[in-house]
Amino acid sequence: MFPFSFEWVWDIGHAIFFGGFWYAISILGAGMTFVVLKAAYDTMNDS
Amino acid sequence: MDSALIPEGAKRCSFPKFAIGVAIVSAVVLWGVFAMFLCWFKGLNQTNMNDYYGFALWIWADLAVIAVGGGAFFTGLLRYIFKIDELKNIINFAVIIGFICYSSALLILAIDIGQPLRGWFIFWHANVHSMLTEVAFCLSAYFAVLTIEFIPNILENRQANKVPFFHHLAHNMHGVMAVFAATGAFLSFFHQGSLGGVAGVLYGRPFAVREGLLIWPWTFFLFTWSAAAFGPCFTLLVTKITETVTGKKLVKDNVVHLLAKISGWMIVTYIIAKIIDTIYWAMVTAPSLGFSLSHFYTSNGFYGYWILITEIVLCGVVPGVLLVMKSTRENPTLRLIAIILGVIGVCLNRWVMVLQIMAVPVMSFDTWALYFPSWQEIATTVLPVAYGIILISVAYRYLPVFPQEHELNYSVEVEPVTEPE
Numbered sequence: 001m002f003p004f005s006f007e008w009v010w011d012i013g014h015a016i017f018f019g020g021f022w023y024a025i026s027i028l029g030a031g032m033t034f035v036v037l038k039a040a041y042d043t044m045n046d047s
Numbered sequence: 048m049d050s051a052l053i054p055e056g057a058k059r060c061s062f063p064k065f066a067i068g069v070a071i072v073s074a075v076v077l078w079g080v081f082a083m084f085l086c087w088f089k090g091l092n093q094t095n096m097n098d099y100y101g102f103a104l105w106i107w108a109d110l111a112v113i114a115v116g117g118g119a120f121f122t123g124l125l126r127y128i129f130k131i132d133e134l135k136n137i138i139n140f141a142v143i144i145g146f147i148c149y150s151s152a153l154l155i156l157a158i159d160i161g162q163p164l165r166g167w168f169i170f171w172h173a174n175v176h177s178m179l180t181e182v183a184f185c186l187s188a189y190f191a192v193l194t195i196e197f198i199p200n201i202l203e204n205r206q207a208n209k210v211p212f213f214h215h216l217a218h219n220m221h222g223v224m225a226v227f228a229a230t231g232a233f234l235s236f237f238h239q240g241s242l243g244g245v246a247g248v249l250y251g252r253p254f255a256v257r258e259g260l261l262i263w264p265w266t267f268f269l270f271t272w273s274a275a276a277f278g279p280c281f282t283l284l285v286t287k288i289t290e291t292v293t294g295k296k297l298v299k300d301n302v303v304h305l306l307a308k309i310s311g312w313m314i315v316t317y318i319i320a321k322i323i324d325t326i327y328w329a330m331v332t333a334p335s336l337g338f339s340l341s342h343f344y345t346s347n348g349f350y351g352y353w354i355l356i357t358e359i360v361l362c363g364v365v366p367g368v369l370l371v372m373k374s375t376r377e378n379p380t381l382r383l384i385a386i387i388l389g390v391i392g393v394c395l396n397r398w399v400m401v402l403q404i405m406a407v408p409v410m411s412f413d414t415w416a417l418y419f420p421s422w423q424e425i426a427t428t429v430l431p432v433a434y435g436i437i438l439i440s441v442a443y444r445y446l447p448v449f450p451q452e453h454e455l456n457y458s459v460e461v462e463p464v465t466e467p468e
Contacts, residue, residue: 001171013175020237021184027230028191031223039216046211 054205054447056457069440072433079430082423083158091161093423100405104420108428109155110242110397112148113186115281115390117274119145119193120228120235122282125309127228136302139200139448140289141282146193147438151431153190156183158427178241178248185238192231196224203447236271243270246400253336254343254407255400257328265324266400272320273393276313279306280366280389287383289443295456297449300377307382311370314389318363325359343407347415350403358399362392 001008001018008014048062059065086093096103122141126134157163169183202208202217240263246255247264257264283306290297329340344352369375369385376382406416420428442448 001173005171007172011175017173017175017180017184021188024185024188024230024234025191027226028188028195031226032195035216035219035223038219039212042215042219043212046215 049445052204052206052445054445056453057447058457059444065440065444069437072436072440075433076430076437079426079433082426083430085423086158086161086427087163093421095418095421095424097418099416100402100418102401102405103418104402104424104428105155105159107398107401108431109152109159110401111394112151112155112431113239113242114270114274114393114397115278116145116148116152117235117239117278118280118282119148119196119278120189120231121275121278121313122306123196123228124232127225128232131305133302133305136449136451137282137286137298137306139446139450140286140298141279142193142196142200143439143442143448144282144285144435146190146197147431147435149186149190149193151434152186154431154434155427156186178244181241182238182245185234185241189231189234189238192227192234195220195227196231199224200442200446200448204445235274239271239274240267243267243400246404249404252404252407252409253333253338255404256332256336257324258332269317269321269324272313272317273396276310276317277389277393279310279313280386280393283307283310284383284386284390285439287386289439293443295452297452297455299451299455302451303382304377307370307376307386310389311367311376311385314363314367315371318359318367321363322359325355343403347406347417349417350406350415354395354399354403358392358395362388362395366392 003010053059082093094103119141122134122138125131126138157166160166169180170187173180173184199217199220202213202220207213208217243266244264246252247257247259247266249255255266257266259265259267283303286298286303333340333343344350344355366385366389369381370389375385402418406418408414408416
């Protein structure tokens with residue numbers, strides 16, 4: 001799952017599978033981080 | 048009792064009536080949970096799976112709920128990427144249905160693997176040569192997308208929305224929902240496709256194997272296409288059931304007609320591709336492997352040509368034509384028949400691609416292997432249905448799921464106008 005796992009191999013299979021997986025997870029993580037921070041900022045600006 | 052939680056202006060049944068209904072369905076949930084724990088504690092000997100049926104009723108149920116849950120990603124794609132604004136009136140419900148379908152699929156997989164404590168192995172020790180690994184990745188990530196899409200609706204609950212942070216969070220999430228919807232469409236394309244791809248690359252099963260494009264057999268594309276085509280049918284069907292149970296009109300006809308029309312065209316194009324695929328498989332692929340078409344549909348007590356005709360003609364061509372033609376699409380009875388046939392059709396397709404594959408004899412000394420699931424398998428398959436009913440009931444009662452409900456059901460109370468003296 002991670003490059004530091006003992007069974008990780010730098011090949012095309014791992015690159016495609018985990019590249020796609022981490023790409024999707026990163027978008028979701030970044031999107032949620034952005035909306036949570038913006039909501040906190042908007043809330044503070046309200047008061 | 049719980050009136051403070053019910054959306055403002057909405058009318059719901061009394062709390063005791065609601066609680067009794069939920070309690071009745073909860074009994075079914077408990078039955079399923081009992082069977083689930085039997086499978087976990089005693090093992091998969093609780094099922095009727097055997098060396099022939101390593102993929103059994105659960106995997107059919109899994110593929111079927113994922114297919115009908117495809118309405119969420121496709122409606123989301125149409126709403127947020129193609130900017131079809133009318134669909135905002137049904138997208139909340141499509142997301143809830145998708146959430147139920149995908150959480151059910153994950154639950155079924157947790158039972159099916161027998162050792163749920165090792166479920167994380169598929170991520171940690173991933174076999175990057177397996178289409179099922181791709182399915183597991185995309186399924187989990189897409190469930191996260193559905194959860195994210197569901198959160199704003201939960202935060203719009205009358206009481207939750209009074210909390211300023213939740214109010215802003217829901218608002219901001221709506222603002223970036225297109226990004227999540229696009230990610231969801233990307234993930235759905237691959238996991239729906241790979242579920243079909245798994246069947247298409249079974250070289251030892253001539254009933255399933257197909258040619259294809261690069262590494263993807265044609266079943267990869269047919270599965271994605273069919274989920275996008277029939278998923279909206281399921282959304283419309285559950286909407287209709289909810290309207291019948293609640294005795295209210297919840298979505299305007301123009302929205303229903305639009306989604307039905309899109310679904311109809313998707314079904315027609317899908318079924319043309321499916322017919323071409325079937326003819327090519329029957330005329331070229333199967334004969335090249337030493338099998339004739341009759342081999343797959345005769346000499347057994349269940350799988351006859353009827354299943355092929357039912358899937359393609361009765362539950363494919365017929366709903367497609369009914370939904371494409373304006374006169375039949377806008378007839379409520381014919382539309383309902385079409386969407387029911389469509390949902391049956393996609394479920395039947397998944398049945399054929401999971402269970403008939405296992406039943407067909409391959410070696411010269413083989414015979415047809417028919418299978419009937421154990422009660423534990425049936426109970427755990429019914430479990431997601433009961434869970435879905437409860438979640439829809441709770442969501443309908445406490446969340447503003449249908450934006451048009453008020454306009455369609457409650458007359459506007461006009462203040463009496465007093466004449467100026």
